[in-house]
Amino acid sequence: MTALEDLRLIEHGAQLFRGAASADLPELEAAMNALPPDQAGIRLHGVTALTAHLAPTGCIGMIANKVFDAEAKPVRAILFDKSAVTNWSLGWHQDRTICVREKLDIPGFGPWSIKAGLHHVAPPIKLLSRMVTLRVHLDDVPASNAPLLIAPGSHRRGRVPESSVAQVVAECGVISCLAKAGDIWAYSTPILHASDAASCPEHRRVLQVDFSADNLPGGLEWLGI
Numbered sequence: 001m002t003a004l005e006d007l008r009l010i011e012h013g014a015q016l017f018r019g020a021a022s023a024d025l026p027e028l029e030a031a032m033n034a035l036p037p038d039q040a041g042i043r044l045h046g047v048t049a050l051t052a053h054l055a056p057t058g059c060i061g062m063i064a065n066k067v068f069d070a071e072a073k074p075v076r077a078i079l080f081d082k083s084a085v086t087n088w089s090l091g092w093h094q095d096r097t098i099c100v101r102e103k104l105d106i107p108g109f110g111p112w113s114i115k116a117g118l119h120h121v122a123p124p125i126k127l128l129s130r131m132v133t134l135r136v137h138l139d140d141v142p143a144s145n146a147p148l149l150i151a152p153g154s155h156r157r158g159r160v161p162e163s164s165v166a167q168v169v170a171e172c173g174v175i176s177c178l179a180k181a182g183d184i185w186a187y188s189t190p191i192l193h194a195s196d197a198a199s200c201p202e203h204r205r206v207l208q209v210d211f212s213a214d215n216l217p218g219g220l221e222w223l224g225i
Contacts, residue, residue: 002152004178009067009132013155013191014177017063021136022182024059029138032079032205040086043099043116044077045223050207054225060134060209063184067132070213075099075131075222082146082195082204089197092151092165094190095133096122098210099223106218118223123216125159131189131212137179138205146198148177148185155188168192 002012009015021028031049035042044050054074055061064072076099082088097120103112108124141147151172154160160168169192177185187193189210198204209225216222 002175004175007152007175009186009188012152013188014150014152014175015067015186016177016179017066017184017186019180019182020063020184021053021059024053025138025182028053028136028207032138032207035079037081039081040088041081042079043118044079044225045118047077047225050077050225054209060136060184060207063134063186064132064211067186068211068213072132072211072213073222074209074225075212076210077225078208080204080206080208082198082201084201087146087197087201088195089146090195092149092169092192092194094128094160094192095210096128096159096190098123098127098131098212100216101221101223104218104220106220109220125190127212127214128190129155129158129188130214131210133187133189134209134211135185135187136207136209137181137183137185138207139203140181141177141179141204143176143178144198144200145202145204146195147179149194149196150175150177150187151192154192155190157192159190160192165192
């Protein structure tokens with residue numbers, strides 16, 4: 001099995017950056033502590049305390065610059081917190097939507113949905129395949145605390161029909177993305193992933209930020225952070 005440190009974003013769809021956010025962890029925790037507690041996922045917008053960390057010179061934005069050939073911008077952020085109160089599980093799936101300012105009928109974009117009052121839409125898979133998702137770990141994630149599960153290489157399969165997900169996972173295999181507080185995992189956004197319920201639930205706070213270097217067509221605009 002491939003060691004976690006040997007995973008590469010282009011080949012496997014995932015890459016670990018050990019301790020990349022460790023120095024900024026107290027500030028990141030303070031920013032997240034201002035949000036409502038014990039919620040499985042909170043979509044973030046207008047959290048100004050994150051601005052410096054997401055900038056090209058910040059601990060998160062700097063990782064985005066390393067993995068993109070062009071300057072990228074943060075386009076969506078979610079705080080996940082799995083705990084004894086919110087100890088959910090999530091089956092194998094791809095992230096298929098982006099968050100935009102307003103709904104516009106653009107060929108190739110759809111269906112549309114509203115999540116937390118924000119406009120989301122499924123874009124063409126080619127756009128998703130050029131995006132990168134960074135997961136900043138605020139807590140340790142050993143095997144007992146529900147690490148993200150990925151199917152390495154599945155990001156190269158395009159849009160995977162639900163009827164084919166199990167087969168693709170079996171072909172690609174499964175890796176548990178263990179982490180320490182301060183680690184940042186980078187993923188190709190459409191990689192197949194899942195999450196079990198924690199066997200020994202503790203807080204498992206993860207700040208997830210999507211980055212893209214693309215401009216949207218036809219007047220569509222990223223909502224941004």
